[in-house]
Amino acid sequence: MKLSVLSAPIATMALLFGLLLLPSVDAADPSLVINGKLTQGSLIRGQVPKGSEVRLNGQKLTVNRQGKFVMGFEREAETSHTLTIVTPDGETHTRTLNISKRDYDIQRIDGLDQNMVSPPKAVLERIRNDSARVARARSGTRNYDAVFTRFSWPAEGPITGVYGSQRILNGEPKRPHYGVDVGGPVGTPIVAPTSGIVTLAEDLYYSGNTVILDHGMGVFSTFLHLDTMTVTVGDKLEKGEQLGTLGATGRATGPHLDWRLNLGPMRLDPQLLVTDGE
Template identity: 40%
Template sequence: MRFSLALGLGLSWLLLQQTAAAPPVRISIEARAQQPGELILVTVETEQPSSVTGTVFNTEVRFFPTREPTVWQALLGLDVDLQPGEYRLDLKIVTDSGVESSETRMLQVAPRAFATRYLTLPKKYVNPPADVQERIRREAEEVRRIFSVASPEPVWEGQFRRPLGGKVISSFGKRSVLNGQPRNVHAGVDLRAPQGTVLRAPAGGRVVLAKELYFAGNSIILDHGLGLFSQFAHLSTFKVKEGQLVQPGETIGLTGRSGRVEGPHLHWSMRLGNGRIDPMSVLWLLSDGNRARPRSKAISEFSNRDPFVR
């Protein structure tokens, strides 16, 4: 009886010691705005973290270690159609010594107003004929599968930059009316680009698609790692192949007017998992190479040359 009591008291003492040993945790949340279509960076800093995990929107949050041993980070994407409101971000931190702690933060997602654009296009791109419906379905499923698979490590490092210099001619999130018929949201930005303008990778990535699609025309999708993707549409020429690892600033294609378009330009869209996010939000958050600081074996495959510098 005395032995059982002593054992119970000893276990309780150990549990108290483990709880008391949990180091302090600093959590910061950075974003251009907490609105639909925005990218958010979550930074967790504590002593000797061995893993950080989290959930939000009933979805796993993928944290990655950084160049600083006490810091882990994650990217969150607020989909363009996310309803405004309060969302719970739950975190679990485990140290090298096995001590666990839990943290919760609330995300306040504010409303965002989007404009409407009216376009006149060839009828076949607004009401596609029956003989291309299967092709459209097959391509949509292929792209969906690509976005559903997250590479376990970041492939980019440092800054994200604009893929070309043209100004924005159609902003993210616009509701589209095509030939008088309401259609899907414009889940990217259109950049002014005359036929044949050089397109550069905005950051390091792996080419996971380079082919012609019915609506998007000649398209390239780059996997930047951890579920973050860039897609470029309406190109005239490919300069890369699927499976190729590209450096930031490397030429990947030439712009054009293929697919469902009124004229030559670049359509640039980005995804974080299933979240459709504004590329301008990504540039705001990740154009400073000191904000997100991923550490990845894949990055070591790049040379130290900066292709943006001429």
């Protein structure tokens, strides 16, 4: 697109529109469009000219046929990253991505059943088995582009827990919380935040009734502590289709939905997708 051939009002509108939708776009560099907030825990969706190659800190990213790709920045991601784009005509564009740091909450929860804080030996094998099943359900990169559509909340309710907070359970510091918790009564419908294919639907020790959805390009949503699950592995859900109901199964202090977002093994913040997406 050449701005010089557009009339001034259209150019201004296009610029404003671009700024509104895509706050982190470098207007001078037409080869890259970025959707998402450049901050720790963020899933970023990007677009480059079709046929381009994209590297993040030297590592090649998967780019689909439309030139779309995803990248993630973990909870404690470094603040400076280098994105290199080689367009089909051989031109190389280099961009420095500055990732803002976040402050995370510390949350203390006391009075939990000690067996859930430090699991008894008898269930260690089950927990190991659960982790392997979850890892398998979140592996692979299906060529499916639901991830590039807009995400909505999977349940309506107050946010009772946020990404990145550190939990101290019965005085023992645990690994950070990686989901966003939505409170509500048992039985509240849980729906697909955007379309996805079910890769796991089963009862796990920690997370209770758990559903995993594959949104494509290695991006997965996980829904924990469900009361009921109304889908099975292989089901393809449209955005807004119900997958179960809110509950308190597994290690839960009360009824809530814990929604997780993964890019492969990388744990990202789902809340950023619904508040800062598109």
